[in-house]
Structure formats: structure tokens, C-alpha cells
Amino acid sequence: MRRIMVIGAVVAQAALGVACSTGGGGSPTCEAPTKGTEVDIQNLAFSPACISATANDTLILVNKDSTQHTFTVKGTSINVTIEGGQTATAPLTGIAPGTYAVTCRFHPSMTETVQIT
Numbered sequence: 001m002r003r004i005m006v007i008g009a010v011v012a013q014a015a016l017g018v019a020c021s022t023g024g025g026g027s028p029t030c031e032a033p034t035k036g037t038e039v040d041i042q043n044l045a046f047s048p049a050c051i052s053a054t055a056n057d058t059l060i061l062v063n064k065d066s067t068q069h070t071f072t073v074k075g076t077s078i079n080v081t082i083e084g085g086q087t088a089t090a091p092l093t094g095i096a097p098g099t100y101a102v103t104c105r106f107h108p109s110m111t112e113t114v115q116i117t
């Protein structure tokens with residue numbers, strides 16, 4: 001049962017991965033990232049879909065929905081909850097350069113890619 005749910009999540013992520021395709025090894029890639037530090041969350045989606053920042057940056061997470069979301073960067077300690085209508089921050093300090101998949105723990109269909117240079 002659990003395994004079926006995990007497979008379903010991977011398929012859903014791949015289907016949404018138009019701007020941020022997943023590589024052959026399953027690692028996220030960011031082919032045309034937006035350079036910046038602001039991530040908007042609206043209508044159950046992160047924008048931009050691919051964002052590029054440095055480890056010295058702090059991401060600004062703007063939740064324009066009325067519901068609570070999280071900005072959860074897989075493989076890192078970043079797991080920020082943003083209340084509806086609020087703004088939160090996610091310092092990238094200490095995160096190794098690389099490309100990371102982002103999701104919301106409450107809405108697994110929400111995906112984004114963060115490229116840290």
C-alpha cells in the first residue's frame with residue numbers, strides 16, 4: 001500500500017516536470033532557472049518552477065494562498081511552514097551547491113526545483 005502511494009507521487013511529479021524535468025537518475029534538473037530569492041506560492045503552486053540562488057542567499061517565501069503550505073527542500077534541513085497569507089524566510093546557509101527538489105508536505109503535487117550555486 002505504502003509502496004503504491006510512493007510510486008504514484010513520483011509519476012505525478014514527472015507529469016508536472018515540464019519546466020523542471022527530472023534527469024535520468026531521478027535527480028531534478030533546472031534547465032532555465034530564474035535567478036532570484038523570492039518564491040511565490042499561489043493556487044497550490046510554487047513560482048518560479050526553477051529558481052537559482054547562492055548559499056549566501058535567503059529565500060523569501062510568499063504564501064498568497066489562504067491555506068498553510070511548507071517549503072520542504074528534499075535532502076536538506078530546510079522545512080519551513082508558511083501560514084496562509086504570510087511570508088517566511090529560508091536561509092540557504094550551509095546547503096551544499098546542487099539541484100534540489102522542493103515540495104509541500106501537505107500538498108505533494110506541489111513541486112519546485114532549487115539550484116544552489
Ligand SMILES: [Cu+2]
Binds near residue numbers: 069070104107110
Ligand atoms: Cu501546500
